[in-house]
Amino acid sequence: MLKNTMKGRVAFIFEQDDFDVDQIVGVENIKIKEVDSLIKVAMRDYDPDFGSLVETGDFLIGAANFGYGHPHYPPMIAMRAMGIAGVIAESFSPGYWRGEIAMGFPQFECPGIQSLVQRWDGVEIDLTEHTITNLRTSRSLPFTPWSVGDEEMLQCGGIVQYLHHRK
Amino acid sequence: MKQTITEKILSRAGNHPNARAGDELIARPDFVIAYDFPGYTDVIFQQMKEEFALDKVDNPDRFALFIDHMVPAVTPKEEELHINTRTWGKEQGVKVYERLGIGHQVSVELGYATPGAFAVHFDGHISQLGAYGTLAIGVRRHLLEAFVKSGIQMKVPATQRVSLTGKLGKGVMARDVFHHMIRTFGPSFARFQVLQFTGPAYYALPLEERQTMACLAMFSGAVTAVSDPDDIALAYTQSRSRISLEPVTSDVDAIYAGNQELDVSNIEPIVVAPPSPANTKPLSEYKGLDLQVGYLGSCASGRIEDLQIAADILRGKKVRDGFQLHVIPTSQAVMAEASRRGLLTDLIEAGAFVSSPSCDYCFGRQGVMTDGQRAISTGTLNVKGRMGSVNSEIFIASAATVAASAIEGKIADPRDYL
Numbered sequence: 001m002l003k004n005t006m007k008g009r010v011a012f013i014f015e016q017d018d019f020d021v022d023q024i025v026g027v028e029n030i031k032i033k034e035v036d037s038l039i040k041v042a043m044r045d046y047d048p049d050f051g052s053l054v055e056t057g058d059f060l061i062g063a064a065n066f067g068y069g070h071p072h073y074p075p076m077i078a079m080r081a082m083g084i085a086g087v088i089a090e091s092f093s094p095g096y097w098r099g100e101i102a103m104g105f106p107q108f109e110c111p112g113i114q115s116l117v118q119r120w121d122g123v124e125i126d127l128t129e130h131t132i133t134n135l136r137t138s139r140s141l142p143f144t145p146w147s148v149g150d151e152e153m154l155q156c157g158g159i160v161q162y163l164h165h166r167k
Numbered sequence: 168m169k170q171t172i173t174e175k176i177l178s179r180a181g182n183h184p185n186a187r188a189g190d191e192l193i194a195r196p197d198f199v200i201a202y203d204f205p206g207y208t209d210v211i212f213q214q215m216k217e218e219f220a221l222d223k224v225d226n227p228d229r230f231a232l233f234i235d236h237m238v239p240a241v242t243p244k245e246e247e248l249h250i251n252t253r254t255w256g257k258e259q260g261v262k263v264y265e266r267l268g269i270g271h272q273v274s275v276e277l278g279y280a281t282p283g284a285f286a287v288h289f290d291g292h293i294s295q296l297g298a299y300g301t302l303a304i305g306v307r308r309h310l311l312e313a314f315v316k317s318g319i320q321m322k323v324p325a326t327q328r329v330s331l332t333g334k335l336g337k338g339v340m341a342r343d344v345f346h347h348m349i350r351t352f353g354p355s356f357a358r359f360q361v362l363q364f365t366g367p368a369y370y371a372l373p374l375e376e377r378q379t380m381a382c383l384a385m386f387s388g389a390v391t392a393v394s395d396p397d398d399i400a401l402a403y404t405q406s407r408s409r410i411s412l413e414p415v416t417s418d419v420d421a422i423y424a425g426n427q428e429l430d431v432s433n434i435e436p437i438v439v440a441p442p443s444p445a446n447t448k449p450l451s452e453y454k455g456l457d458l459q460v461g462y463l464g465s466c467a468s469g470r471i472e473d474l475q476i477a478a479d480i481l482r483g484k485k486v487r488d489g490f491q492l493h494v495i496p497t498s499q500a501v502m503a504e505a506s507r508r509g510l511l512t513d514l515i516e517a518g519a520f521v522s523s524p525s526c527d528y529c530f531g532r533q534g535v536m537t538d539g540q541r542a543i544s545t546g547t548l549n550v551k552g553r554m555g556s557v558n559s560e561i562f563i564a565s566a567a568t569v570a571a572s573a574i575e576g577k578i579a580d581p582r583d584y585l
Contacts, residue, residue: 018354018355018443018445020442020443020550022550026557027550027551027552027557028552028557030552064355065354065355065358065388068354068355068388068443068444068445069443069444069548069550070548070550070553091355091358092358093355093358093388094358094359094385094388094389094390095291095305095307095385097359098306098307098308098309099307099308102307102308102309103308147191147322148191149191149320149321149322152320153320159308159309159311159312160214160218160311163219163311163312163315163316164218164219166316166320
């Protein structure tokens with residue numbers, strides 16, 4: 001079960017629209033299955049120190065149509081293993097969205113998020129009020145509520161648990 | 168009333184009368200389709216048994232498995248995967264089709280593109296069944312749901328309608344139209360929606376070309392594409408449809424999230440430059456750029472219309488020395504028909520390397536490139552590393568453009584050869 005509020009820092013902001021998440025580990029590493037090996041290459045092209053800076057509960061920020069292209073699972077497997085608790089973006093590509101919701105990984109569509117936060121700001125996500133607040137500036141924005149199905153799947157922690165839960 | 172074809176199909180499949188965009192329902196797929204691929208089908212088979220203690224799927228006739236990737240196998244491990252798939256199919260009474268061609272195309276030939284049906288796959292290019300009025304959605308890992316439950320959780324998508332008008336110029340194909348549409352309306356204009364094609368220029372396209380348009384829906388942000396089946400589509404599917412369903416079409420007063428119109432008359436050949444499917448450019452910007460590899464095939468191309476225009480361009484000419492042109496017909500049926508028409512002879516005599524249907528050239532398992540090489544391709548995707556080295560490049564284009572470029576060894580305009 002997810003808590004009613006999620007609190008964490010902005011660990012990285014991807015500013016590019018139509019961002020292809022495979023870039024997070026690098027296309028040449030997309031077939032790696034071992035999590036430890038994925039962690040070693042993840043975010044290397046964006047911030048080589050990312051691994052030592054990220055903390056459990058942190059978030060990633062995306063721009064418009066985040067996850068466009070032909071998304072694979074390893075990048076976000078690495079991100080979760082490194083502590084990332086969710087992704088907040090201006091908007092998402094549906095294939096990516098569906099894939100990560102099935103993995104039980106919270107995704108938040110929040111138009112305006114790119115100008116609401118800066119890297120390392122603290123943010124609080126209120127799952128009841130559907131708001132995202134920058135704890136440094138106290139400014140808030142609404143996020144698009146999840147569909148009933150998506151929320152159920154996220155609350156269950158992913159598709160396998162969801163299917164056990166569903167009658 | 169006032170329903171789109173998508174809403175009608177999900178109303179029936181979801182047992183939810185008069186479903187509207189935004190409604191949530193559990194829809195029972197008429198067809199559950201997959202190709203065997205490590206991490207997908209093998210995992211689903213295992214999860215069904217070990218996680219859910221399920222011995223049998225619900226109504227095996229609804230299921231279809233294709234062995235079209237890793238064909239022919241080049242490692243024992245690949246053949247083990249195929250054996251596992253064949254064994255599972257036999258135990259379940261589920262049909263396993265192999266060596267018939269790329270599953271998305273063979274699905275059409277075998278009647279899984281039944282007008283009015285609802286189909287799911289883990290792969291998004293199944294959207295091409297939409298050309299026949301089938302709502303076919305790629306659901307990624309949610310496909311597990313279709314194996315262990317009778318229905319899958321769906322939010323009824325809204326529909327973005329695109330009407331094509333005008334008349335296509337010589338040497339300009341549906342492939343050019345699709346990417347021109349992305350250039351015009353952007354790579355996310357139909358995000359989370361269904362793309363519905365209509366208009367006189369759409370219905371003037373041969374069925375195969377309509378399939379190409381629907382195949383690529385994901386690059387507009389859409390969850391799939393569909394069109395109301397016309398008499399031509401209904402005539403094709405009549406003897407093939409696997410189940411008896413009343414075909415449905417959108418009501419005249421159906422409600423759309425958006426209505427776009429695209430005049431195809433002045434569209435020029437396009438290329439999609441690396442490294443993103445959003446990067447559509449007029450071919451003229453890249454004309455003359457050196458190439459080493461050409462690929463004509465994939466679930467988005469490689470059908471009779473594509474082979475015909477390529478043969479028309481290459482007949483009596485030669486592929487440039489040192490240029491590797493791979494022509495992979497999409498299915499055995501397509502290949503046999505191309506053979507009957509003499510198209511394969513034309514292509515082979517021009518110097519093309521023609522090989523049997525397989526998905527393998529599209530995702531970098533065969534015909535791979537090394538650092539610094541560049542391809543012109545009718546494959547689905549041009550992201551880095553898709554056809555080999557991450558330091559190679561892929562330009563996406565129509566079959567006509569691939570054929571013309573093979574003659575010059577450079578990006579070439581097919582209109583100069585027709």
